[in-house]
Amino acid sequence: KLSQRLEAVASYIPEGSKMADIGSDHAYLPCHVVKKGVVPFAIAGEVVEGPYQSAKRQVAMEGLEEEIIVRKGNGLEVINDEEIDCITIAGMGGALIASILEDGKDKLGPTKRLILQPNISAISIRKWLLENGWELMAEEILEEDDKVYEILVAEKGDPYRPYKELHKELLLGPLLVEQNSAVFRNKWKSELDNWQRIVSQLEKAAESEETSQKRKELIEKIQMVGEVLNH
Numbered sequence: 331k332l333s334q335r336l337e338a339v340a341s342y343i344p345e346g347s348k349m350a351d352i353g354s355d356h357a358y359l360p361c362h363v364v365k366k367g368v369v370p371f372a373i374a375g376e377v378v379e380g381p382y383q384s385a386k387r388q389v390a391m392e393g394l395e396e397e398i399i400v401r402k403g404n405g406l407e408v409i410n411d412e413e414i415d416c417i418t419i420a421g422m423g424g425a426l427i428a429s430i431l432e433d434g435k436d437k438l439g440p441t442k443r444l445i446l447q448p449n450i451s452a453i454s455i456r457k458w459l460l461e462n463g464w465e466l467m468a469e470e471i472l473e474e475d476d477k478v479y480e481i482l483v484a485e486k487g488d489p490y491r492p493y494k495e496l497h498k499e500l501l502l503g504p505l506l507v508e509q510n511s512a513v514f515r516n517k518w519k520s521e522l523d524n525w526q527r528i529v530s531q532l533e534k535a536a537e538s539e540e541t542s543q544k545r546k547e548l549i550e551k552i553q554m555v556g557e558v559l560n561h
């Protein structure tokens with residue numbers, strides 16, 4: 331059975347699309363959606379030998395070798411001339427996901443939808459999307475086994491609808507701010523507590539250019555996030 335996290339990622343894959351799952355590990359996601367008949371064809375990409383072998387084994391075990399091609403390679407390099415409609419990248423840090431997209435820009439031509447699930451630092455992805463003309467269509471936040479995950483869905487389109495408060499929306503997610511869910515509130519409440527702890531430590535530390543700059547930044551973030559939570 332697929333994790334709730336990957337189940338949520340799968341729910342954004344448009345029916346009938348040709349997909350590529352980058353950093354696929356066991357290829358659980360492509361196997362699941364191909365078996366369900368959601369997609370007719372998938373590429374599972376892996377850069378590390380062990381996970382690449384796991385993906386091949388899983389696909390063979392499920393008898394899906396006709397539908398799923400497992401390739402070893404870095405990021406979007408595993409896409410050749412297949413017209414891939416939809417790319418999923420899940421279970422990595424946001425900065426790594428953004429760098430995979432940046433390095434693979436020339437492979438994104440036919441791709442209509444990106445479904446990205448960063449474990450941390452979703453802000454790096456939102457920045458990349460904004461700078462590269464991808465529109466954020468949906469955002470979801472969920473908790474599973476005491477971990478919080480965000481899912482960002484983007485489609486090629488007009489650069490993002492006007493941001494009212496750019497920094498806040500990039501950090502928190504414009505659609506997640508609107509949803510204002512319990513998981514979202516808890517996540518940022520605990521970040522806030524964390525920042526507050528650091529600020530009080532910095533206040534005790536010897537003052538330097540660096541500590542006062544850091545403190546100023548944290549106080550700004552605390553105010554920004556505090557406003558959203560108190561809203």
Ligand code: SAM
Pocket residue numbers: 336352353354355356375376377378381403404405406419420421422426430
């Ligand atoms: N996508 C699966 C999931 O969400 O459950 C697996 C997540 S696993 C934690 C991250 C995988 O990404 C690892 O197997 C790692 O080898 C792979 N990976 C990391 N950087 C990569 C890159 N540049 N290109 C392809 N795969 C990469």
